[in-house]
Amino acid sequence: MSERGDSAEPLIHGEEFDTSPTGQAETGLDEDDRLKPAFLNAVLDAVEDGDSERARDLVSPLHPADIADLLELAPAERRGAVAAALGDLVGAEVLSELNDYVREDLIGDLAPEQVAEFAAELDTDDAVAMIEDMEEADQQAVLDALDPEDRAAIQSALSYPEESAGRLMQRDLVAVPEHMTVGQVIDYLRDNDDLTRDFWEIFVVDAAHKPIGTCQLSWVLTCPRGIAMADLMRREQTLIPVDMDQEEVALRFQKYALISAAVVDAGGRLVGMITVDDVVHIIAEEAGEDILRLSGAGEGDINQPILMTVRTRLVWLVVNLGTAMIAASVVGLFEKTIEHLALLAALMGIVSGMGGNAGTQTLAVMVRAIATNQVTSSNTWRMIVREFRIAVTNGSVLGVLIGIGSYLIYGQPGLSLVFATAILLNNMVAGLAGVLIPVTLDRSNIDPAVSSAVFVTMMTDSLGFLTFLGLATIFLT
Amino acid sequence: MSERGDSAEPLIHGEEFDTSPTGQAETGLDEDDRLKPAFLNAVLDAVEDGDSERARDLVSPLHPADIADLLELAPAERRGAVAAALGDLVGAEVLSELNDYVREDLIGDLAPEQVAEFAAELDTDDAVAMIEDMEEADQQAVLDALDPEDRAAIQSALSYPEESAGRLMQRDLVAVPEHMTVGQVIDYLRDNDDLTRDFWEIFVVDAAHKPIGTCQLSWVLTCPRGIAMADLMRREQTLIPVDMDQEEVALRFQKYALISAAVVDAGGRLVGMITVDDVVHIIAEEAGEDILRLSGAGEGDINQPILMTVRTRLVWLVVNLGTAMIAASVVGLFEKTIEHLALLAALMGIVSGMGGNAGTQTLAVMVRAIATNQVTSSNTWRMIVREFRIAVTNGSVLGVLIGIGSYLIYGQPGLSLVFATAILLNNMVAGLAGVLIPVTLDRSNIDPAVSSAVFVTMMTDSLGFLTFLGLATIFLT
Structure with missing residues (x-):
């Protein structure tokens, strides 16, 4: 229990303190x-x-x-x-x-x-x-x-x-009946050498071994020996079902700022304990993996064998090849228009690209909000309205900017009007798709981080090309 | 300290346990x-x-x-x-x-x-x-x-x-000299009503109030009264400098699985304590914000006033408009080729898009690896080689797939060869840019999550168009 270094100086990590000889x-x-x-x-x-x-x-x-x-x-x-x-x-x-x-x-x-x-x-x-x-x-x-x-x-x-929680938990924990006093608990802890020495809270259980309260060690230490655990413990507890997914366990620790929590079986009996140091890396991983899923990079583990990585990423690229072909076939519809006005081929990528960027912004916000359990049907409509308003505002600003800019460069008012309109329309598509697709996937119990990007890109690419080239065909040829 | 609910039943969150009447x-x-x-x-x-x-x-x-x-x-x-x-x-x-x-x-x-x-x-x-x-x-x-x-x-x-750590820490903590025994510490804790009641570790300090060891409360509770703190405490400690950035504090808690840690001033004196429940939301936020930064969505806070959100996202979109214009100007160089063969306009988006997707995969992996302090100059070269090998493999597979597919559709061997080559080359560009750009930005102390995507997209778009249309101009017209 007592680990002693050779030196009595604390180890200070980092360069901030040059004064420490052992840093x-x-x-x-x-x-x-x-x-x-x-x-x-x-x-x-x-x-x-x-x-x-x-x-x-x-x-x-x-x-x-x-x-x-x-x-x-x-x-x-x-x-x-x-x-x-x-x-x-x-x-x-x-x-x-x-x-x-x-x-x-x-x-x-x-x-x-x-x-x-x-x-x-x-x-x-x-x-x-x-x-x-x-x-x-x-x-x-x-x-x-x-x-x-x-x-x-x-x-x-x-x-x-x-x-699951059952894999994360440890069985070594301290549980006592509620009639025990602080003094009796301390004596029990001192006398039992085979108890775990690393715990942060004591669980109070009833005769059926169901947890009825939790007591921080600091409360035990600061109270007189005569106080009963029943009077010291906090009865409101956050219990973890043993079959709960580790992601939910992590979110629960985070939300309720838990240090440790009792794990209970289906009958409500105490079977184990999870401590925050065991979930802290899960909290970080779960929060960090959305970026990897959204980009189709799998686990994103730099130590993964290279062939496994290749396979994961390739699947994603092939799926995206499908959506790219759909977008290409939309362009194919307008070959005649493009032959007539090849400039459109250069500009159409700006329409699809700006839509893609705006869609990704909305998507990233939604994916995080869903992952952190911030989205319920209470605020879904509010989010749709919010994102649509942002899309219309940004689409208008960009449309005006691009309209004026392209007019200064090419001097063709018709082209500029078509360009600006397509930008605005595609931003609106992006804003709506960026909210509706992840929300719909989430309601269908499909991870929105994994699947949303393909659909959003397909929408912004295909509809971007369609509006721009379609309007150009109608008004410019 | 003792909060008692009306009911003696624990509150169980979640639907897993129908047996709980108060769930x-x-x-x-x-x-x-x-x-x-x-x-x-x-x-x-x-x-x-x-x-x-x-x-x-x-x-x-x-x-x-x-x-x-x-x-x-x-x-x-x-x-x-x-x-x-x-x-x-x-x-x-x-x-x-x-x-x-x-x-x-x-x-x-x-x-x-x-x-x-x-x-x-x-x-x-x-x-x-x-x-x-x-x-x-x-x-x-x-x-x-x-x-x-x-x-x-x-x-x-x-x-x-x-x-900074100074903002995160609390001043209420328990610090004792090393000569105190377990019994004396317990008496001290019981007798001092104005001490904090929420702490998880006791800090042992020297005469200058510098921390020399840390002692878990469970160790105090499981030991006889006569043991000296000096013999019980762990001398290896992870100390937090008071001016340390909260992101580094969070990473340090995560890496060393800390429950609480002493905060020290520039002189090494104990000035406060940070507990894991105060950093757990920072760990989650820091890990989750890369996806928002990479997509230019700012904080991604769904409660942010809408005009602030509009401004943040618009800045990003305008920057990306710049890169889209560069890509468009590359296409513009080949207007003659496109007039001659309008099909190229439909297919070029596949080349740039596939490169963009592959680049984003690499980028996501690198951004996470850098954010979690996994990248040093010891393994940078290994990462470059790894990503390049993945890029060549995936580029070859996609190139063959696309080459054969396009030959079956269009029956033009020259076009298919150009198409496949451009796909392979652009995947290689994507793999290299996806590693080199974030690593270079990180070394220049620029957050790679914020700035990398613009540059990577610029490379994959512009060079994708350049290789495809350039090869087509040389070999097909």
Whole structure:
């Protein structure tokens, strides 16, 4: 429990404080907590020279999260050698911090007994994360090598769906009956050595083991021994159903600013606990992945094997090829007009492009608003009106700008009028499509981040070409 | 400290557990913790009928975060009436959960004394968040209405830069000298009524008030009274410099899975504490805002006054108009070719569009990787090679697909060859631009999420047209 460094000075990350003799230079981190390239190279050189001791001296002051970064930053073909040289500095905690692909790669070389040893050191949730993606046979070998208690805990976690609260939770928690007093709870905690030492709240349960209240440790510590837990606990709790999707768990932690929460089974009985440090990376991932989905970049994991990445992206590009062909066929309808006035071919891309940009703006706002549960049928209509007003305003400004600009360049009032009108109309299409498509997809339980862009682009491209070339055909030829 | 509900049953959010008599139906939340439209309408109707009591009965079981949602979901022109009807249910906590624009709107109607009353109830960080965006005169009026202690704390927080750790931190924390024993700490906590009751870790400081260790409350509770804090605390700490940007604070909490952290001034002295519940919304916002920046949608706040939104988006559209004009001028160079073969006008959009899509994929991955501090000069070259290989692979597959497809449609081998080559070349451009542009911007300390898309689109549009029309001019006319 007490981990003591060699030095009594705190480690300060970052360059802000030159006064700290044990800051920056020793930990090898830059001001963004990234490993300095020079530091990584020093470690790689030491490993290459066969000087494991030097490598270990360099790495040992690092936090496990930074050692994980070091392995990720090292070239793939040298990671095995680095891990071998660092020995037990690459412990269970480092493995649980590692990128999934990098970890699979490193673990692939280990014996099941070794993986089991790592798993036994970790909280259930971290152990599960480490082995859940292994091949079934390998996973079974690891489970067989665990002691029965750890095995049971991990198997029980694995019985819940992937990405559910059941996978995220840990079973080690502190639950007490409501009649216990503060003093009795403290004595119980002191006397039971096999309790977890990392918890932030105590759950109060009834005889059926259903949670009836939660108590922050700070409340226990600041109260006299005689107070009953029933009088100290907060009865309003946010409980997590064990089968809840991890994305919803993360949003719930975020919305209610939770530090930990009780996980309950379908009968309402307490079966586990989730702490905020286990969901904080999910909160960040879920919030960050919309940009990747919207652009069809899949997971966007820079450590993913290249062929998997190629496949994901290619699917998206081929789908978009379809929409591009539809847009091209619209242009094809107007070949005669274009032969007659080739200038239109140069300008039509501005109409479709401006519509595409405006549509993407609306889409990005809607996708975030939907992902953060800000959209309900109470405000959908308000959003449509809002985006349409923005579209009309921006379309008018751009239309006037482009109309005047093109008149100054080409001196053809008819062309400029057609151009400006098409810009305004396509902005209106973009604004409407940018709201209606994600909202409709969301109501049909389709992730709007994944699918919206294709449809919005198809609308802004095809209708942009159609209005511009159509108006040009009618009024200019 | 002890908040007791009327019922001993826990509130379970969500529809998963029909067994709970106090779940779903009473709280008015759907399975995503969003307020049900029917519930909102019932509240709005009650307010309209002048039946404040009914409105309050409906709303009182809600968590402050949900009351904030209710005000946000209510139409803007009715929010004042709803807040008035709900009275003290719209307390300080609700205000601190409210969207900035909605809060400003509501607070605008209140007397400075009322705002000061709310501010006094809140932790320093929440109070600061509430008043930092007010007009200077209004802010001063609120500060004047506060009691001297609260005023000093808030003024001191306001003296730090916006979005810095100094604004986020709270001053109320527990710090003890290292010679104190567990028993002495517990006695100290019990005897001092004016200490904060919400803390998760105890900071151990030296005589100069510099933090030398951190101790989780669970460690204090599970240890005998005689143990010295010096033997219990963890000496490796992650300290937060008071002037650190909140984005870096959030990333640091996320990377090192912190629950709370000590904030230190330039001299290394402990001046405050940040807890994870204060940064969890920043983690989500920072991760989610890249999609908004990349698409030029500004903050993407659906509650922002419409004219502010129009302005932000218009700036972006006008910048993109510039790049669209450059692309158009490239097409203009080939007017003769297009007059000769108008089909090219239909197909050229496919070349530029496919390049744009591939470029956006790479860009999204790079923007996320840079934002999460995964990119250093150690792996930049590896990323360039990786993306280029993906680009060549996808470009080849698409090129062959499009070449064969267009040959089957048009039966012109020369055209198909030009088409396929242009697709491959433009994919390569997209892959390189998608990595090099964000990396270069990042190294120049320009936010790659904001500025990259313009440049990447310019490259894929202009060079897409140039290669396709250029090759066509050479080989087909």
